Amino acid sequence: MSNQSTSALPGYLAEEILLNPEKREFPPFDLSRLLGTVFKPTQGCKVCILTDFEDPKDLIKDFAFLGEEGFEVQKNAYKYFYEGLKEGVLDELGITGGEMFAYRYTYGSNLDMADEVWDTDGNQLSLDKDIYSVYDIVLCISTWSATAPLTAKCKEFNFRGATMHGMNDVILSSGLAVDYEEVSADAEKIRLAMTRADSIEIDFELEDGTILTADLELGGQEAQKSHGLCQGTKPDIANLPAGEIYYVPKNANGKFPMKYEDGTLGVLDVVNRDVVKSTLIEGNQATIDEHNARLADDPMTGTLGELGFGTQVLPVSYQDIQDEKVLGTCHLATGRDDHLGGDIVPDMFKKHENSTHDDILFAPHKTPNFNVKEVRMNRGDQKEVIIENFRPSRFIIDAIAS
Incomplete structure (x- = not known):
């Protein structure tokens, strides 16, 4: 690669980084920056978090999954998103809500989700009636991608959202830390x-x-x-x-x-x-x-x-x-x-x-x-x-x- 073309590249895409991607440096993960950039404007919006389990009723109740082995994606959803929202991001962005709900595993990429969903008190609710109709921003942090079904639902119920399946520490420190x-x-x-x-x-x-x-x-x-x-x-x-x-x-x-x-x-x-x-x-x-x-x-x-x-x-x-x-x-x-x-x-x-x-x-x-x-x-x-x-x-x- 010559410097003639790459001289105009932004720093994070400089020639050295293009040839050696591992050398790229990222800022710390910042939930307020991520949500504020992705969903601008956020003022007055009500937000919630969706995640998934094989047995959602028992595992989401009182956040029981936090005491179990595994569940890396769900624990990251709790630590970086649920706690982040409750610990200041709601106020910073002028948004409300922050509740976390769980639905059943779909066991496949972009398969439609069943309507049943559970809150952290163990109550069974409806995705259509209690989530999509109520929240302005839905953050789905799950095991399998839910982009296709949520794309259809957002048009039906008029909400915005983001799907972030498979979230691990590398993704949090790089792909979700960028501008x-x-x-x-x-x-x-x-x-x-x-x-x-x-x-x-x-x-x-x-x-x-x-x-x-x-x-x-x-x-x-x-x-x-x-x-x-x-x-x-x-x-x-x-x-x-x-x-x-x-x-x-x-x-x-x-x-x-x-x-x-x-x-x-x-x-x-x-x-x-x-x-x-x-x-x-x-x-x-x-x-x-x-x-x-x-x-x-x-x-x-x-x-x-x-x-x-x-x-x-x-x-x-x-x-x-x-x-x-x-x-x-x-x-x-x-x-x-x-x-x-x-x-x-x-x-x-x-x-x-x-x-x-x-x-x-x-x-x-x-x-x-x-x-x-x-x-x-x-x-x-x-x-x-x-x-x-x-x-x-x-x-x-x-x-x-x-």
């Missing part, structure tokens, strides 16, 4: 550089040198951004940590690798936007067979609903909610995409539990078995490289520096 005005500005620069693309081609390089290519048709659509700001009064949900630009694919064909949770590596064949089969490269054949059986039983589970690119320089958190926001990474997602403006809705799946939105992240720590060798954008006669070997290309760096 979201800066995050939004950087995301917009990259969005403008990539909007109205006709297609994106991704070359994946396996360890033996084999190149797999996925071709995603975008139809010249406007790129969208997840930038962390949910300001004004319009109902909206911010997905935090934020920092990505994304598209809803119109079509897709080709192949891409996938590393399963047990470490098995497979190649996925995509035809007309649908993952139609997985083939084993290494690992457990039973894992591949299980995926193929799921695709055969409910083909909608393999429909590609998102193509996203990270726009921030952040440390690895080992939670996809942050790691997919890292500049130089990209991700695909299968399943519902109605919360992104797409056409895949829960009713199209064979079973409720199938209507998830599942991200497939390509990042060095997540997929060390293969490399994102090159990502190319086609827009009319213009052809630009977007990513090279998990690094932002000159085109993207120049866009940020503009």
Whole structure:
């Protein structure tokens, strides 16, 4: 990288930091700054916190979960958000409320939530009647993402909110400690550089040198951004940590690798936007067979609903909610995409539990078995490289520096 383009970059995206993300320094987590920036204005708003448990009634009553092993996400919600609100942030921001409620695990990314919810006295309430209809800002800090169902609910009940699933100490000290005005500005620069693309081609390089290519048709659509700001009064949900630009694919064909949770590596064949089969490269054949059986039983589970690119320089958190926001990474997602403006809705799946939105992240720590060798954008006669070997290309760096 030359200094010609990077000299105009903000300090937190300087050349040295772009090449060595671990060198970026972050300010301390500040709940008042986070909420004040994300939800401006806040004066007069009533806020609450939602979290989730397998058995919410007993664990949320009198905050019983604080005395139990585990529950890192829920304990962080209590320590950094519930206590933070009660210890001065409510007054600082001119907001009221601060109550904490718990609903049942959904056991899947972006699955609709049951209506039952419990307060800290152990009383059963209704999400629709007692939460969405009452609170202006809903902070959902949960095990599984609730962005899709809350996006639908906020439009129905006219509230704003943020989803922060998988929150751990790394996320608190980095992805939630940043200035979201800066995050939004950087995301917009990259969005403008990539909007109205006709297609994106991704070359994946396996360890033996084999190149797999996925071709995603975008139809010249406007790129969208997840930038962390949910300001004004319009109902909206911010997905935090934020920092990505994304598209809803119109079509897709080709192949891409996938590393399963047990470490098995497979190649996925995509035809007309649908993952139609997985083939084993290494690992457990039973894992591949299980995926193929799921695709055969409910083909909608393999429909590609998102193509996203990270726009921030952040440390690895080992939670996809942050790691997919890292500049130089990209991700695909299968399943519902109605919360992104797409056409895949829960009713199209064979079973409720199938209507998830599942991200497939390509990042060095997540997929060390293969490399994102090159990502190319086609827009009319213009052809630009977007990513090279998990690094932002000159085109993207120049866009940020503009």
